[in-house]
Amino acid sequence: MTDPEGVRAAIADAHRRVWALVLAATVRVAGDLGLAEECVQEAYSSALTSWARDGIPKNPAAWLTTTARRRAVDAIRRERALRAKLPLLVEPTESVEDSAMDERSSANEDPQAAIPDDRLRLIFTCCHPALPQDGQIALTLRLMCGISTPDIARAFLVPEATMAARITRAKRKIAGARIPYRIPHTAELPDRLRAVLGVIHLLFSTGHTAPSGADLLRTDLVERALQLARTLGDLMPDEPEVRGLLALLLVTDARRATRVDAAGRLVRLQDQDRSRWDRTAIAEAHDLIVAGLRNDRPGRYLLQAAIASLYAQAPSYEQTDWSQIVAMYDALLVVWPSPVVALNRAVPLAMVAGPQTALVEIERIEQDGSLPAYQYLPAVKGDLLSRLGRDHEAAIAYRQALQLTTNGAERAFLAGRLAATAEVTATPTDADPGTSAPPGSR
Numbered sequence: 001m002t003d004p005e006g007v008r009a010a011i012a013d014a015h016r017r018v019w020a021l022v023l024a025a026t027v028r029v030a031g032d033l034g035l036a037e038e039c040v041q042e043a044y045s046s047a048l049t050s051w052a053r054d055g056i057p058k059n060p061a062a063w064l065t066t067t068a069r070r071r072a073v074d075a076i077r078r079e080r081a082l083r084a085k086l087p088l089l090v091e092p093t094e095s096v097e098d099s100a101m102d103e104r105s106s107a108n109e110d111p112q113a114a115i116p117d118d119r120l121r122l123i124f125t126c127c128h129p130a131l132p133q134d135g136q137i138a139l140t141l142r143l144m145c146g147i148s149t150p151d152i153a154r155a156f157l158v159p160e161a162t163m164a165a166r167i168t169r170a171k172r173k174i175a176g177a178r179i180p181y182r183i184p185h186t187a188e189l190p191d192r193l194r195a196v197l198g199v200i201h202l203l204f205s206t207g208h209t210a211p212s213g214a215d216l217l218r219t220d221l222v223e224r225a226l227q228l229a230r231t232l233g234d235l236m237p238d239e240p241e242v243r244g245l246l247a248l249l250l251v252t253d254a255r256r257a258t259r260v261d262a263a264g265r266l267v268r269l270q271d272q273d274r275s276r277w278d279r280t281a282i283a284e285a286h287d288l289i290v291a292g293l294r295n296d297r298p299g300r301y302l303l304q305a306a307i308a309s310l311y312a313q314a315p316s317y318e319q320t321d322w323s324q325i326v327a328m329y330d331a332l333l334v335v336w337p338s339p340v341v342a343l344n345r346a347v348p349l350a351m352v353a354g355p356q357t358a359l360v361e362i363e364r365i366e367q368d369g370s371l372p373a374y375q376y377l378p379a380v381k382g383d384l385l386s387r388l389g390r391d392h393e394a395a396i397a398y399r400q401a402l403q404l405t406t407n408g409a410e411r412a413f414l415a416g417r418l419a420a421t422a423e424v425t426a427t428p429t430d431a432d433p434g435t436s437a438p439p440g441s442r
Contacts, residue, residue, distance in 0.1 A: 007051045010060060011044060016220055018061040019146040024118035025065045030072040033126065034175055037143055039075065043068035119144065119224070120196075120231050124184050127195035128174070135170035136195040137202065142167050145203050145221070151211040154406075155202050157340075157374055189236065197245050197301065200228050204249050209407065216260050216409035222253055240295045243288045244302030251285035251308045254278040266413040270317035282312050300336040303328060322351040339370040343377055346384075355384040375404035379414060386421050394421045 022043070027036040043064045057063040126140040134156065141147045141155075153163035184192060207221025229246040236242050258272040289309055292302045307328045314320040329345035342365055350358035362381045371377045382397030398418040405411050 002052050002055050004052055007048060007056060010051065010056045011047050014047075014060040014064060015044060015146060018064065020119045020122065020144050020224070021061060022064045022068055023144060024122040026068040026072055027122060027125070028118075029069045030076070033143065034171060035072060035075055036068070039068040039071040040064070042071055120228050120235070123196050123199050123228070124189065124192050127192040127199065129191055131170050131173055133195050133198070135166055135173070137198045138163060138167050139170040140195075140199045141202060141206075144199075145206075145224075147203070147206055147221075148212075151206060152202075154211040155206060157371065159373075190239075193236070193239065193241070196232070197241060200225050200232065201245060201248075201301065203228070204252075208252060209410070212406040214408035215264060216266055216407065217256065219256075222256070225249060226253065240292045241299040241301050243292050244299060244305050247285040247288035247292070247305035248301050248308060250281045250288075251305060251312050254281040254285070254312060260409060264409060266409045269311065274316070277312065282309070285309055286313070298331075298335075300332060303332040303335065307332070320348075320351070322348045326352055339365055339368070340374070343371065343374075343380060346380060350384060350387075355387040359384045359388070373404055375401050375410075377401075378404070382417065382421070386417075391421050 019040070023036055023040050026040050027033060030036040030039060046067055047060075047064065051057070122144050123140055126144060127136040131139070138152050138156065141152050142149060149164050149167065150160045152167075153160040156163060158166075203221055204225035207218040207223075207225060209216060210218045226249055229242075229249050233242050233246050254277050255269075255272060256278075258274075258276050259267055261267055285305060286309055289302065289305050292298060293306065295302075298306075307325055310321055310325050310328065325348040326345060329341060329348065333341050333345070342361065346358040346361045346365075349361060359381070362377070362384065365371060365377065366381075378397040378400040382394045382401060385391075385394035385397060395418055398414055398421060402411060402414050402418065405414060
């Protein structure tokens, strides 16, 4: 018998690393997302007893995939047998497997070859245009990436119950409309691209700053998103926003080694050791950005990448081109008029026009009520109030940010800021884009 704790740890690790691969491989057999998800869940459940009895397999991913696919085949056979025995009282319908097989073979091209990566293939499949785009992205993050519903809700800035209902509706839509698992062909990819980009970006963001847990980063999600972005770039090299997303991820992740210290504590941007940043990744991102900005109308990912690149290429925090960053945020607000972007803009604005001017912008965002539970809003407000010497108000803002924050590293950082604010002799510090800015300035 294998140690139960070791088995549980191995299963948790396999869930974190290979859930998407196992699900993608199973869907190809099941032809139905709902059935595939059930079979994969059953495979992980079976592993608890099988691995405890027989030992942890040398290749957990292969064991899980084989088990899940066998369950899918058994389920399809049971469905066929049941259909054969029941009287046909109504007009017969295609089985899920037959429908999926028919659609796979209906076109001359081979869609498997069109999308070479199993996980990327599944993302394109989940991003079905019959679903609302938020539903596409949320369902894909939950099914394909294994991200928890509470963490997805935080990414969308909605209550957990709202997100759970959204995911349930998407699943019901797939089942009710009998939407089959069908790999989209090349001509269909552009219509699904926006949602696919959103999935990869949110997957990366969830790894770059984990919504919950003790650690600031989840490197497994970051690396998965980077691989998907590169594969997507190879698949659609002429799409400017694909290049923009890859550039954004590269330049943001270039600072990975310096974002926490040896004890796992968050390190602000101005305190990070720039000599340890990945200059190769920064240079690659810069080339992608320059090529993309030749387009007359750059999109949101390309503009975010350009902002992150300005932060990364500055010789020091003090020498950052703050005015240019504000101008870039102005352009970003035109193509993506989001309150989060407006909040992020306040950070460099404080460096250009002073903390009081930035505080006015923060209070305007507060008044419109668009970010009621976004922890970075009170965090930035607390920083600005502290710089203005309004320590009592800053402490209130930091306490609010602490109440909204569920990541352990960020909570420890905010607790430190709160303690410093409470000290009469505390020295005001520079604004910290690390508490508010999009991936790229944290």
